[in-house]
Amino acid sequence: MGDDWPVLWRPTEHEPLTESEWDQAVAERAVGEIVADAQAHAGDGIWPVHPLDELDEEGPLTSLYLGSAGMIWALHELGSGPEPWDCQLDLSRLLARALDRYRAKPDLGGQAHPPSLWMGETGLLLVATKLGSPAADTDRLRELARVNREHPTWELMWGSPGTILAARESGLQDQWRDGARLLLDRWDEDSDLWTHDLYGSVRKYLGPAHGFAGDVHALRGYAEEGLLRTRVARALDRHALRDGELANWLPRVDPPEPLAKIRVQWCHGAPGMIATLGDLMPLELALAGGELTWRAGPLRKGAGLCHGTAGNGYAFLRLFALTGDERWLDRARRYAMHAVAQVERQRRLTGRGRHSLWIGDVGVAVYLRSCIRGDPAFPTIDFW
Numbered sequence: 135m136g137d138d139w140p141v142l143w144r145p146t147e148h149e150p151l152t153e154s155e156w157d158q159a160v161a162e163r164a165v166g167e168i169v170a171d172a173q174a175h176a177g178d179g180i181w182p183v184h185p186l187d188e189l190d191e192e193g194p195l196t197s198l199y200l201g202s203a204g205m206i207w208a209l210h211e212l213g214s215g216p217e218p219w220d221c222q223l224d225l226s227r228l229l230a231r232a233l234d235r236y237r238a239k240p241d242l243g244g245q246a247h248p249p250s251l252w253m254g255e256t257g258l259l260l261v262a263t264k265l266g267s268p269a270a271d272t273d274r275l276r277e278l279a280r281v282n283r284e285h286p287t288w289e290l291m292w293g294s295p296g297t298i299l300a301a302r303e304s305g306l307q308d309q310w311r312d313g314a315r316l317l318l319d320r321w322d323e324d325s326d327l328w329t330h331d332l333y334g335s336v337r338k339y340l341g342p343a344h345g346f347a348g349d350v351h352a353l354r355g356y357a358e359e360g361l362l363r364t365r366v367a368r369a370l371d372r373h374a375l376r377d378g379e380l381a382n383w384l385p386r387v388d389p390p391e392p393l394a395k396i397r398v399q400w401c402h403g404a405p406g407m408i409a410t411l412g413d414l415m416p417l418e419l420a421l422a423g424g425e426l427t428w429r430a431g432p433l434r435k436g437a438g439l440c441h442g443t444a445g446n447g448y449a450f451l452r453l454f455a456l457t458g459d460e461r462w463l464d465r466a467r468r469y470a471m472h473a474v475a476q477v478e479r480q481r482r483l484t485g486r487g488r489h490s491l492w493i494g495d496v497g498v499a500v501y502l503r504s505c506i507r508g509d510p511a512f513p514t515i516d517f518w
Contacts, residue, residue, distance in 0.1 A: 179231025251296025
């Protein structure tokens with residue numbers, strides 16, 4: 135990379151890959167341990183906040199991203215297959231209690247945007263629907279999707295793309311199509327991006343959590359696939375940072391961020407682009423991002439989905455599905471072994487598990503199962 139290195143990733147954000155080879159028995163045992171730990175620490179619809187989350191003053195959380203709804207979805211999903219990871223908890227009852235708690239005290243000190251999917255009531259109601267819980271309420275979901283249809287973030291976590299997914303999955307066809315139509319109308323013809331009014335700044339973000347990739351994903355099934363392919367290829371090629379056979383993307387482009395802000399994560403950077411849009415983007419570009427993700431190595435931040443080793447590993451599973459090349463499955467599984475080691479290391483340091491879907495242990499468990507199956511479906515958003 136010459137004198138400009140690091141351009142495509144920052145070595146301080148990554149750590150050397152474990153030398154442990156894939157061992158399915160180890161992976162299965164780790165999933166079982168994570169599920170058992172989650173069951174042991176389930177309160178009355180809530181799990182304790184982890185010290186690393188720095189949210190002790192907020193108390194236990196209930197939303198899909200950080201709290202109970204994400205835990206319950208994962209435990210339900212892990213128990214839905216032939217593997218011996220059945221959960222003995224009454225998840226339907228726990229979800230109802232979590233929803234009651236959210237309505238009494240929304241996450242993040244009441245500042246969460248109530249209609250949103252990841253951080254609001256919509257996520258809890260969607261999980262209730264999937265579980266067949268008595269707490270399911272289609273009329274309330276319909277209203278939340280309607281209220282959130284023009285939320286100014288225009289992104290997956292807080293905005294309409296998340297509630298579009300919820301409406302589609304819940305069979306709310308009018309709300310799904312109405313939200314998707316508005317989202318498509320907001321897709322800028324000149325930049326091929328959306329503008330996001332997020333956390334006090336107006337920017338054009340690229341990744342799946344807060345930007346372009348998540349928005350495109352929400353339009354699947356509504357916008358014509360040829361249109362999606364054309365505009366994805368144009369936008370990702372325009373904003374790709376390249377070095378030979380490697381490629382990555384900055385978190386945002388308007389105004390351009392300094393290269394010091396570059397990430398190699400699911401939420402920002404090549405792994406999320408590939409995991410979310412790999413089937414819509416040019417294969418050459420997806421392979422370049424995958425190679426970059428492999429060379430950068432596992433993330434020091436931890437093992438989780440949003441900005442951890444497991445989330446990055448889904449890029450390799452997507453490339454395996456696209457190419458049939460076993461090398462990508464092998465790489466995904468090597469990352470799985472590293473994620474297991476990271477979970478174990480964190481437990482030794484803190485004396486406890488981390489209980490959330492997107493940044494905690496149960497997301498790693500879902501990733502381990504994905505590696506066993508060779509399945510690229512990313513938790514929640516590819517199931518809905």
